[in-house]
Amino acid sequence: MLPRFVNLLLITWLVMLAPVLKADTRVEAANQLRSGIAAFKAGDLKQARALLESAAELGMQSRALTYNLGVIYYKTGDFQSAERMFRQLLQTRQRTLAFYNLGLIALARDDNAGARAAFREVVDTNDSDNLTRLAAAQLERLGEKAPPPPWQILASVAAGYEDNIGLFPDEAASTIEDGFLESVAAASGYLYRQDQHGLILQGQGYAREYDSEDDFNSHLLRLDAKWEYRLDHYRLHAGIGGDKLWYGDKPREERARITTGMSTSACALAKERARCSLSAIAEHVSAGSRYSAYDGRHYRLDARYRARMGNWGGGLRYYLDYDDRRNLETEREYFSVSPLGQTLEFSTSYYPVPALEVGGVLGYRYNFYRxxxxxxxxxxxxxxxxxxxxxxxxxxxDYRINDTFSVVGGWRGILNDSNIPRYDYKRSTATLGITVLL
Incomplete structure (x- = not known):
């Protein structure tokens, strides 16, 4: 009976003593943290590491402890432990600071691709002016221009000439050609942003006005909103959007769409700086009364690869289009406007001087009408x-006068070969204009 009573008394005493022991442990851990920070400031990295690790072993959980341990590990060359510490801060308010330090660790490991990705995250977040400037400077040293600010506005005006506006076949008695003015206004940016999440709004307006062929004038308004999630080298997104198109100053069609996709900078094949993306789009098309044959749905799967090495850049794009439209049927004839299309494009660019980019694009499209x-x-x-x-x-x-103004010019030729002669055509278009980027 006595041993049982002694055991019960001992357990009761330990339970009452536990809060006191726990409080003593917290005090000791806090003292170790303060002493470790003081040793670090005094330049004694070995003592600082021992004290901070002792605080961690006592069960202390603190963002200050995690950050300072990360710095100590980085300073002493233990990059694996340093990365582990800073990654623990990615879900906290110190996310931007953690990414900057992860960029420094990647540089120390000669991982330039990882460094670029981390510094881009700092610039993209843009919630610390000092860190943003430091990260932008690091990107410049790595040979990459810092990403644009969270909100970006673009406007351009160009004059051009087109030699076959109506897409008439070669055997046609005549063609329609004319000069035009073309204008684009676009804006994009974050409506909301926190940690890895963000809500992006994109708007665009486009107009082409011909000098005398008003029936071919075209105007477009587009609005998209998408939710973005950033995870290390990857970005995932999903969104909705809509278009309204006028042709010949009359409504032609309206589109409502949903989109999803991903992009990543972790797709380099060698030492190039690369970015890849994969997206899927589904659209419902409501056409105007004159174009009711185009009522229906349109789907697209789009894959892109873009890279730059030194003064050279290049890209590869493949996209698959599937259309399910009403089509056009008369009493005696039937016309399909529902192709299954596959397109492959290869582009290249060269920078003879930093302000001038010259390039070209070659594309092939195969359309089969089911x-x-x-x-x-x-x-x-x-x-x-x-x-x-x-x-x-x-x-x-593209010649950049400065960070705001550019002079742009180009020419594009198209040759369409169809097994139905009436759809054979050639067309070339030339443009010259100026672009403003804010």
């Missing part, structure tokens, strides 16, 4: 699935 055309010909009725092969070639130049 629904057969039914056409009236002198021999009777011709039933055929339309197949188009389109080759495009473009050259362009």
């Amino acid at each position: 629904n057969a055309h039914r056409l009236r010909v002198p021999e009777g009725t011709w039933i055929i699935n339309r197949v188009d092969q389109r080759l495009s070639l473009g050259v362009n130049a």
